[in-house]
Amino acid sequence: MFFSGDPTSRKRVALGGRSSKERDTQKLMEQTRMERDRRLWQRKQNASAIKIQKCFRGRKAAKSERAKVREQFLSRYGSYCQNADRCCFCPDSDYFRQLFFFFNARNAGDFTVLVETCRGILNLVRDNGNIVSLFAGVDYSAVHALVDHRVKNLAYICILSLYQNRQQLLVPDADSVMQATVLLEAVAALIDPKLPWACKAVSYLCQKNVFALFREIVLAERENAKTSSSTGNLSGVEHITGIMISHSGQNSCSCPNVDPKFCFSSQMLTVPFLWKIFPSLKGVFSTQGLSQHYIHQMSLCLQNHANLLPSDISAEYPGYACLLGNILEAAGVTLSQPACPFEMAVDLAGVSTFLLEALPPIKSSSQKAKEDAAMIEEDADSADGIQIVLDKDLERQITTGIDSRFLLQLINVLFGGISAVGDDRSVVAIGAACALLHVTFNTLPLERVMTVLAYRTELVRVLWEFMKNCHDNKRWSSLPEHLSLLPGDSPGWLLPLAVFCPVYKHMLMIVDNEEFYEQERPLSLRDIRSLIVILRQALWQLLWLNPTSPNASAKTTSRENTFKQNPNESIKHRVSIVASELLSQLQDWNNRREFAPPSDFHADGVDDFFISQAVVDGTKANEIMKLAPFLIPFTSRVKIFNSQLVAVKQRHGPHGVFARNRFTIRRDRILEDAYNQMSALSEEDLRGLIRVTFVNELGVEEAGIDGGGIFKDFMENITRAAFDVQYGLFKETVDHLLYPNPGSGLIHEQHLQFFHFLGSLLAKAMFEGVLVDIPFATFFLSKLKQKFNYLNDLPSLDPELYRHLIFLKHYQGDIAGLELYFVIVNNEYGEQTEEELLPGGRNLRVTNENVITFIHLVSNHRLNFQIRQQSSHFLRGFQQLIQKDWIDMFNEHELQLLISGSLESLDVDDLRIHTNYAGGYHKEHYVIDMFWDVIKGFSLENQKKFLKFVTGCSRGPLLGFKYLEPLFCIQRAAGNASDEALDRLPTSATCMNLLKLPPYRSKEQMEAKLLYAINAEAGFDLS
Structure with missing residues (x-):
């Protein structure tokens, strides 16, 4: 090799692969390891x-x-x-x-x-x-x-x-x-x-x-x-x-x-019906010292050993259910003894809460009948879980043990030991009572215990004072974690509200108007205003700021986990329901007689984003509208309602001027023609546009093409005629409010079909945004929301009868001496008929013992039974176009506004702000200034006539003239101010909300011409 000039040495690359000697070494090491493991295993075996x-x-x-x-x-x-x-x-x-x-x-x-x-x-x-x-x-x-x-x-x-x-x-x-x-x-x-x-x-x-x-x-x-x-x-x-x-x-x-697993409580008290087998032992155990010792022992054990109970005898006899039944049966004897210790009541409440939490819900017989179909569906949905069904006798032992008498004694012992609301002892008592009652409400039928809790204990008073004290001090006491079933960082108001709301709601169903408004029982009106604030804040936090998961309320039936998987989320879900029900009920009371401004019920922070989300299924805003719509201001809810209508109309498809639903209506036979032609429409056609042609008394079609204005006029006239008491389908209360005539069948053979027609007619008016002058009685508006009417709704129908019934309720003497029986006299068109309120009522005298039953039967007969068929057919027609959930967001007072608008005078200033001008007029023109002065000077009746003249409807848009489509416009009617031009009457084009106004020289002339035009009742000949 020759020197290349590069002083560095080249890297050697072996191309021969891995050495076989290296592979042999690894194989030898593996064999050695296996031999070592074999020898070790053999030594262990030996x-x-x-x-x-x-x-x-x-x-x-x-x-x-x-x-x-x-x-x-x-x-x-x-x-x-x-x-x-x-x-x-x-x-x-x-x-x-x-x-x-x-x-x-x-x-x-x-x-x-x-x-x-x-x-x-x-x-x-x-x-x-x-x-x-x-x-x-x-x-x-x-x-x-x-x-x-x-x-x-x-x-x-x-x-x-x-x-x-x-x-x-x-x-x-x-x-x-x-x-x-x-x-x-x-x-x-x-x-x-x-x-x-x-x-x-x-x-x-x-x-x-x-x-x-x-x-x-x-x-x-x-x-x-x-x-x-x-x-x-x-x-x-x-x-x-x-x-x-x-x-x-x-x-x-x-x-x-x-060992707690082998003590008396876990082994013997889990034997089904122990006291039936050992009756004498029950007496020994129930002595105060013994029961206190063992219940305290069980309380400590259950906190630390969730699975200390022996194996279940069978699926029908779970150990925790047998333990609960035996403890409750013996505790009834213990609690009835004088000077029952406070500590024992706390332990008993804690143990009962723990064991009740593990139970499947126990339904009353009526609930079981109603929920059979639902349970079949639930079985299919929950095939992965174990369905726990208790033995009927065991179920009866538990429900008998935790009856109203047991709860009465336990609550009185717990709250009897409270000296001052807010101290440590009171917090323990409230935590124990609320936790027990919460799981009781979720597990056992409520109808047996609510009245006792409401009227024979201090529950409502103590809980309210506790909540009021915490709210005023802006500091909620944390309930003991081992008693409340909740994590230590859970809001202190959760459990008290979960119990307070259903009990107080039950009280409100029984009290009358005099007790609530005059005597201010059970809470003062000032306290109720504070309660409204607490409920509103709690609901907004639960539903908007920190919403619960959709499945939070699902109760686990697994034997390994006796608690709900997420008790914190479950109680939040429960509170959101009961708090919304109570706040809705308080709003009903406020609507009957205002004691708090409506804004007290409204949450802060409702904006355009919320409104846009409210119509989208599954969103937080949509859930709030279903559960607690009263948190949202009325105007925002109207916008949401209108958005729902627009969405339905868009799904239905576009409709032009040449709609296929064309009515020819004779003005002198308007009800007959409208009934025949609307009844022939399908539900789909009813959603479409209707174009109307009027025929006057001479048989001549009136001038004008229906661009919406004639239809508005038609809706006003048909509703005025159909709901007129002279026609016999509706009657008036003393306040001139309408409700179905119980004797309508005596006048019209097809009265039920007419009620169906009137329901669809009202729905069509609301569907198209046409306000109609139909003042309904409050109790009948409740029926549009499918709410049942109770005694306190009776004043809206018959205040005199209500006063008589309340007199009976508070009568101090012997009611039997009044010679009243369980019958009621109906008087329709001079024909008196006697009807029994109960089977055999003619021979059943009203006494002090059954007078409350009599009062509620009378009010039920008048409010619900007498007009059940008329109301049912009206509602059926109404729901062809208006879904129940659309109007559930409104109370009865708001629903009347949605139908008829405000009864106050026309807001002329609002109309002026949202008015356009054409033909040479402008907002500072002297004729326009005169015009607005004249309109302001009109009476309410003439203002309504003017509005009908220019828009076809005597009522303005519910949210103001900003929402009038198209906006109101004033156009100059003559190009010059000649005497001939000024002698003309103003004319209108209702389909365009247009007023054609000549340039009158004086206010007097303008007023005279306008009054003549709006009172001429010339149909659309002045269009």
Whole structure:
């Protein structure tokens, strides 16, 4: 090679691949590792074999030795211990040492020896009366360790023998019952509380988990009872259990703590219907000290050991449900005792809350009937989950245990211990009560408990004072996490609102107007205004700022997780529902008689973005409009309503001037022609444009092409005629408000078809944005929202009848003396008919006990029953065009505004701002200034006539003239100001909202011409 001038050395590249020697090294290392692992496994195998052999030899030797000792024992004392005497039980005897060594509970001979030993002990004690001297001789203290050991083991092997032979011993024959009785009596004698070793013996038995053995014995007897008419004797087990729980629950002893999984509460109280099996034990447990001890024990255990309960007996008897049923049944006795401790009530509420949370919802019979179809769908949707269905008797035990009486006693004990709202004690009480009631409302039928909670406890007052205090101080106290089921950082108002809202809402359904407005019960109007603010802020935070997930309310039915997967989200979802229902109800009260400005119900932060999102399914804004629309100002909701209408019209398709729905209407037969032609339209055609041609009284078609103005005029005239009380379909209240005539069938044979037509007519007016002058009674507007009418709606129909019913409600004397019966008299067109409110009502007298029922039946008859058919057909026609969810966002007062607009005078200034000018006029022209002065000087009636003259409708747009399409325009009618031109009348083009105004020289002349034109009623001949 020659020198290239490059001083660096080139990198050597091996092209021969990887060395085979290297591969051989790796293979050798892998083989070595495998050999090492094989030798290690073999050593472990050998060591295990040695241990097994050692254990086997030991067991074999022990078995052989036990057999020898057993043989010696039997040869010495006999197979039935016939050779045993008192000396066998003294400390120096090896009787018990041998017996404990060879005893096997499954050996029939050993079992006989044990029974006879116990029988001998009982006979000796019965004769002598001193069991201590029998086991210890003259000095127990000298031999107490040995005696204690013997007594503890003897008691345990007696119980173990009962458990091992439970199937045979529980067979109801004399020998088996006698053997079991002897063993149980012996155990009871050995653990007698008066004996010096009682504490150690009971402690030893608890450490050996005898409650788990007792549980299996009881369950075996329960199964045996299903196939046999007679039952075994469990009174001995009941007696021993009573001794043991009394010792552990009352005595201050040095017993060590027992594993919670094997204690009395988790093992015995989870036996279905324990108190029916052990009735005497229920009395022992219900004594205040015992129940307080064990419920407190269970409270501590459940906080730390969610899965401490034994396996369920079956799917119908989950352990937590059996535990709950037994605790509630015994707690009713405990709570009724005087001076029930506050701490015990807190623990009881906590335990009940935990266990109730795991239950599937329990429905009332009426709810079950209504939800059958829904449950079928849910089963299909939740095929991946386990459907828990409780045994009917167990379900009944729980619902009976947590009845109104139980809740009354518990709430009164909890709140009776509160000295000042806001201190630590009150926070604990409120947290315990609210958590229990929240899960109760979610699990059990509500109708049984609401009235008691509302009227016989201080629940509403205490919760309101707590919430008011926290709100005023701008600091919400955090409820104890172990009681409230919520994380420590959860808002302090969540649980109180979850309970307060449904209970207070229930109260509002019962109170009358006088109690609410005049007496200001149950809360003052000032407090209610504060409550409105709290509810509004809470709802806005839950629904807009921090919304819950869609599935937050789903309740888990899995046995491994007894809590809801996300209790915080679940309670937020619940509060958003109950708070919106209560706030809606308060708004109804405010509409009847205003005590708070409407703006108090409106949330801040509603903008154009919110309005645009409100019509999009699945958005936060859309959910708010469904659940709490009253948070949004009325004008914003009207915009949303109009957006929904526009969207439907766009889906329906474009319509031009030459629409296929053309009506020819005779002015003197307007109702007949409109009914015949509109009734022939399909629902799809009804959504389309309708073009109207009027025929006057002479049979001549009126001038003008319908560009929208003639249709508006038609809608005004047809609604005025159809809803006229003279026609007989509607009646007036004393306030001249309309509602369906209960006797309409006496006047019109086809009255129901007419109501359907009128419903679609009103819907068409709203669909096209035409305001019509139809003042409906408030209670009837509720029916458009498919709301049921109650007593407090009666003043909008018949205030006189309402006053009479309220008089009966507060009557202090004997109502029976008024000679009222459960009948009501209907008076239609001079014809009186008597109708029973209840079957047999003619013979059922109204008394002080049933007067509330009578009052509600009367109001229901007048508000709902009498006009049910008319209302149903009207609503059916109305919903052809207007969906329920569109108007659910409005209350009754707002719905009337949506139909008729404001009753106040025409806003001339607003009209002037949104007016265009043409033909030489402008906003500062002297004729225009005169014109606006003249219009301002018109009466309300003439202003409405003027508006009808120029737009075809006597009502302005609901949100103002800014939304008039097209905007109002004033055009100069004559090119010069000659006398001939000035003698002309103003004319209009309603389809364009156009006024053709000559340039009059004076206000007087302009006023006279305008009044003549708007009062001429010349149809569209002046167009």
